[in-house]
């Protein structure tokens with residue numbers, strides 16, 4: 001296996017990766033974009049658009065062909081997430097939650113029976129997956145989770161509650177973490193695969209949000225939910241490393257989504273700055289507007305380089321690259337927020353009107369600064385890795 005560092009300067013995309021970008025971009029612009037604003041106004045989850053993703057094999061980019069997926073390499077997965085997020089952040093989230101959190105964990109830690117049961121339907125779009133990690137008491141300090149799993153005959157009983165769960169209302173599979181012993185902190189955490197539609201005692205409730213209504217974020221309550229032995233993922237008490245691996249890929253895909261959103265802000269602002277007139281000239285001729293555009297372009301390129309480097313490191317065989325994943329997630333989510341803010345400023349009041357897309361990007365980008373680890377958490381992790389206080 002080649003040394004990952006030796007390949008880190010090769011940022012060029014292969015012809016196949018360029019073709020994937022072209023194909024996903026064309027499909028997203030022609031088939032998804034015309035629907036997004038309508039669904040946004042109706043506050044409706046884009047369930048009807050998911051088959052359009054499966055037609056192109058976009059639901060299984062991290063799943064190998066033998067399980068029905070379309071995996072070629074991790075960077076290609078990132079490009080798919082980036083291009084889909086450029087147009088629709090909810091569909092990009094469908095791809096990234098199913099692949100990074102659920103499918104990657106099953107591939108790395110699942111039994112053959114679990115792989116055969118879940119991976120082909122995830123790849124075909126018949127099985128939508130959700131990840132149940134965050135709890136009402138907190139999402140950052142997961143080692144102190146309160147949801148419990150108790151051993152019982154033939155399986156486990158789950159009790160507790162998870163919040164802000166994406167896709168839960170429509171999911172056929174939950175990747176759930178629960179503790180078997182709170183005293184043991186992270187060593188008590190265990191991972192499970194739960195089928196919500198066949199689980200008595202499992203309830204899914206709305207979380208009213210000020211924004212992001214299309215995402216249908218939900219609370220998932222486990223009221224003595226029985227999970228059979230076959231639902232255990234990996235081993236008892238080994239859920240934290242499984243979670244760490246899942247988040248490592250998850251942060252890569254979220255960072256790639258942020259690059260897509262940051263790029264979209266640039267793509268929306270350039271033509272607007274060329275056309276919008278003030279003081280008898282295009283606003284793009286004012287240096288203060290040029291300064292913003294220039295900063296936006298630099299941010300997106302900086303973020304993209306971090307994300308692509310991370311993808312390349314993974315493709316070169318580095319299983320975990322947690323420090324780089326934190327760097328990519330931190331910088332790319334900041335780029336997405338800052339580009340949306342600058343973009344709104346360039347659009348003036350139209351930036352906040354429903355007529356233009358740019359205003360919508362802001363809260364979506366803000367959500368990406370919270371999900372899969374807040375910026376504070378990633379800042380702390382990067383310093384801890386650098387100081388040698390943490391290795392995994």
Ligand SMILES: Cc1cc2nc3c(=O)[nH]c(=O)nc-3n(C[C@H](O)[C@H](O)[C@H](O)COP(=O)(O)OP(=O)(O)OC[C@H]3O[C@@H](n4cnc5c(N)ncnc54)[C@H](O)[C@@H]3O)c2cc1C
Pocket residue numbers: 097130131132133134135137138139140141162163164165166167212215217367368370371372373374375376377380
């Ligand atoms: C759109 C969206 C989708 C989501 N989807 C999912 C999902 O599908 N599944 C899921 O499980 N969760 C999901 N989440 C939840 C998300 O993962 C959590 O919001 C996130 O992990 C933070 O947890 P919290 O909100 O409980 O904040 P807390 O953990 O309560 O943190 C509150 C604040 O304190 C800061 N903080 C905490 N610890 C430290 C520290 N050590 N040093 C400095 N600052 C600190 C945090 O950064 C934050 O600013 C989603 C969230 C959003 C917004």
